[in-house]
Amino acid sequence: MAFIRVSSPHAHSANTTAGVMRQVLLATLPGLAALTAYFGPGTLINVILACLAAVVFEATVLKMRQRPVVFYLRDCSALVTAVLLGLALPPYCPWWVVIVGMFFAIVVAKQLYGGLGYNPFNPAMVGYVVLLISFPLEMSQWATPRGALADGQSLPNLMDALAKVFGEADIDGYSSATPLDTLRQSGGQTLNDLYSSAPIFTSGRWAGGGWEWVNIAFLLGGAYLLYKKVFTWHAPVAMLASLGILAIALYDSGSSNSAGSPIFHWLSGATMLGAFFIVTDPVTSAVSNKGRLIYGAGVGILVFVIRTWGNYPDAVAFAVLLMNFAAPFIDYYTVPRTYGHNKAPRATAKKTE
Numbered sequence: 001m002a003f004i005r006v007s008s009p010h011a012h013s014a015n016t017t018a019g020v021m022r023q024v025l026l027a028t029l030p031g032l033a034a035l036t037a038y039f040g041p042g043t044l045i046n047v048i049l050a051c052l053a054a055v056v057f058e059a060t061v062l063k064m065r066q067r068p069v070v071f072y073l074r075d076c077s078a079l080v081t082a083v084l085l086g087l088a089l090p091p092y093c094p095w096w097v098v099i100v101g102m103f104f105a106i107v108v109a110k111q112l113y114g115g116l117g118y119n120p121f122n123p124a125m126v127g128y129v130v131l132l133i134s135f136p137l138e139m140s141q142w143a144t145p146r147g148a149l150a151d152g153q154s155l156p157n158l159m160d161a162l163a164k165v166f167g168e169a170d171i172d173g174y175s176s177a178t179p180l181d182t183l184r185q186s187g188g189q190t191l192n193d194l195y196s197s198a199p200i201f202t203s204g205r206w207a208g209g210g211w212e213w214v215n216i217a218f219l220l221g222g223a224y225l226l227y228k229k230v231f232t233w234h235a236p237v238a239m240l241a242s243l244g245i246l247a248i249a250l251y252d253s254g255s256s257n258s259a260g261s262p263i264f265h266w267l268s269g270a271t272m273l274g275a276f277f278i279v280t281d282p283v284t285s286a287v288s289n290k291g292r293l294i295y296g297a298g299v300g301i302l303v304f305v306i307r308t309w310g311n312y313p314d315a316v317a318f319a320v321l322l323m324n325f326a327a328p329f330i331d332y333y334t335v336p337r338t339y340g341h342n343k344a345p346r347a348t349a350k351k352t353e
Contacts, residue, residue, distance in 0.1 A: 021076035023230055024277065027221035028083050031273065034217035035087065038145040038210030040155035042091020045165050046098055047083055053102035054082035061111040077116045081105050084124040084277055088270055090142045092164045097138050101127035121324045122284045125317040132317070144176040145203065145210025176200060179208030179268045180313035183260055191258055207267035215272040222276025231280040234289050238296030239275050240266060246304040259308040274299070274316035284324045291334035298323045
């Protein structure tokens with residue numbers, strides 16, 4: 001009697017953790033380039049400082065945990081966290097702000113939970129929220145984008161930027177409110193009035209000078225990751241769709257009480273960075289496609305609610321962390337179908353022996 005060996009129905013993939021992380025880093029380059037073009041070299045300095053701090057903190061904790069340092073550093077996950085936090089921080093913020101943020105992101109939010117794959121919250125967003133709550137002044141000083149500067153003003157060159165970051169770090173001379181801040185502090189003006197009078201809007205077309213192109217750049221990076229199948233479309237599309245639907249529902253043609261149009265919300269703040277680089281985190285988001293749709297929609301709803309009625313203009317970090325709390329609950333009720341079964345098991349079903 002002849003026996004035929006039949007292999008198990010496993011799916012094989014050439015992707016590795018390090019390979020995926022490198023693709024994510026590559027996809028952030030358009031956004032980094034746009035931030036540098038419109039806001040000067042401050043964001044580039046943030047990213048470099050964050051990367052150095054991330055490697056030092058990760059290596060130190062791994063050494064204390066008696067884990068192979070080079071093996072774990074090679075997966076590039078610490079660099080991804082560093083780049084995402086560096087991109088989210090205001091340009092020219094003091095150097096110690098970056099260091100403190102990376103400490104909470106790497107040591108507290110990642111390594112204290114056991115490292116990559118065990119952290120329940122997105123490390124970069126934990127670092128960002130800690131900084132936003134602890135140092136509101138430093139975290140609100142965004143540079144005026146190129147094109148919205150007053151006559152005779154210019155963004156600092158590299159040497160001046162380094163002096164700001166490591167010295168007095170005072171950018172009052174060329175700082176301004178973001179489009180989201182400007183809308184919240186409209187003083188009873190209609191959207192048409194704001195778009196025709198506020199420099200941040202007159203220098204742009206849809207959502208404020210510089211900011212709209214930064215978001216488009218992150219959208220291009222996200223499209224690249226979708227093309228490479230690094231993640232599925234469910235979470236980012238659900239986030240952007242729910243955010244847009246709420247914006248349409250409360251737009252009211254742009255009165256003084258309007259929360260802004262859908263395109264304004266899509267192309268301002270950290271919307272596209274959040275949609276394609278934060279909510280797609282496979283560790284802290286939902287597992288199944290149905291769960292990712294619910295998770296992404298929840299993030300979009302929370303972003304709009306906090307932006308419109310909360311105390312923080314840009315709410316991506318808070319929305320993501322709140323949905324990180326909910327991700328296990330979502331997974332519990334959206335259990336994916338097991339291979340070889342026609343239906344997904346019920347989460348409340350009793351196990352049979």
